[in-house]
Amino acid sequence: MKTHMLAQQVALVTGASSGIGKAIAVAMADAGASVVVNFHSQPDAAREVVEHIARHGGRAIAVKADVGSESDVERLFEEAVTAFGRVDILVANSGIQRDAPIGEMTLEQWNQVIATNLTGQFLCAREAVRLFRRQGRSRGPGDGRREGQREGQREGADEAPSRALGKIIHISSVHQLIPWAGHANYAASKGGIDLFMRSLAQEVAEEGIRVNAIAPGAIATAINRESVEDEAARKKMLSLIPYGRIGAPEDVAAAALWLASDASDYVVGTTLFIDGGMSLYPEFRDGG
Ligand code: NAD
Numbered sequence: 001m002k003t004h005m006l007a008q009q010v011a012l013v014t015g016a017s018s019g020i021g022k023a024i025a026v027a028m029a030d031a032g033a034s035v036v037v038n039f040h041s042q043p044d045a046a047r048e049v050v051e052h053i054a055r056h057g058g059r060a061i062a063v064k065a066d067v068g069s070e071s072d073v074e075r076l077f078e079e080a081v082t083a084f085g086r087v088d089i090l091v092a093n094s095g096i097q098r099d100a101p102i103g104e105m106t107l108e109q110w111n112q113v114i115a116t117n118l119t120g121q122f123l124c125a126r127e128a129v130r131l132f133r134r135q136g137r138s139r140g141p142g143d144g145r146r147e148g149q150r151e152g153q154r155e156g157a158d159e160a161p162s163r164a165l166g167k168i169i170h171i172s173s174v175h176q177l178i179p180w181a182g183h184a185n186y187a188a189s190k191g192g193i194d195l196f197m198r199s200l201a202q203e204v205a206e207e208g209i210r211v212n213a214i215a216p217g218a219i220a221t222a223i224n225r226e227s228v229e230d231e232a233a234r235k236k237m238l239s240l241i242p243y244g245r246i247g248a249p250e251d252v253a254a255a256a257l258w259l260a261s262d263a264s265d266y267v268v269g270t271t272l273f274i275d276g277g278m279s280l281y282p283e284f285r286d287g288g
Contacts, residue, residue, distance in 0.1 A: 015094030019221030023249030029058035067120030117189035132166030201269030217275025243276030
């Protein structure tokens with residue numbers, strides 16, 4: 001659905017060539033934002049996301065970067081500014097799983113997950129805060145303008161397009177709360193996001209920067225394809241979801257859109273669980 005909720009704003013979404021990141025990139029473009037589609041290893045898929053957005057009248061570019069690399073993340077933001085003049089919204093979405101029982105978990109598996117899921121969130125958030133500070137409240141001519149719009153033609157030209165100086169949305173997981181045997185590295189990375197997000201939110205709120213997170217439950221994407229496609233595994237997964245369905249990337253995108261918009265302007269340091277009730281201890285449904 002097309003809206004103007006994010007008109008004249010620029011959103012940078014990491015890991016946006018697939019799954020939840022892709023749905024968020026498309027939703028933000030539909031809401032009027034210019035979108036930076038970060039990808040790591042799927043250039044063709046990223047190009048398709050950019051083309052999809054362009055076909056629907058939006059603006060987007062694809063930029064390759066490893067969120068665990070400091071120099072890559074710095075370049076990612078530089079390219080965003082070169083293309084669109086600024087960044088208003090960061091969605092730190094990239095994440096991986098490298099599952100193993102603890103006795104067999106290699107240091108490499110541990111380090112890879114922490115580097116992408118936790119250090120990646122830190123590097124992107126730090127860069128976003130630095131940029132929000134540099135940008136301040138002033139907007140140069142053409143910043144974040146939609147295609148076809150000329151200076152002086154903008155809706156509400158005298159008003160800033162967002163009440164916040166900038167917005168950061170961390171994509172965490174229900175496993176920031178629910179322990180996950182066999183996935184200790186993943187759960188540790190997501191638990192880390194929770195306190196990183198809340199500490200950052202507390203630190204920068206007075207500057208007008210809003211930091212929040214989304215904790216998705218079971219969403220059908222590449223990360224859990226096996227559990228969703230295998231009948232027995234799917235049934236087991238559904239037994240953990242009180243609402244009775246596996247989520248779609250669009251369920252998460254709708255929440256991200258709200259958190260990025262002025263509709264949530266008083267929401268600071270919160271994690272929204274988008275999980276069909278997975279975090280409600282479903283084993284206790286029948287009285288425990
Ligand atoms: P996905 O595998 O489709 O998306 C992950 C994205 O991260 C991919 O596009 C991948 O290329 C990118 N990525 C991986 N390593 C990267 C790196 N070093 N630098 C930049 N990008 C990198 O799976 P998804 O389900 O869409 O996952 C998105 C986020 O949602 C992840 O953080 C994941 O942990 C979280 N999540 C997903 C679920 C779910 O059920 N699908 C549940 C809870 C949380």
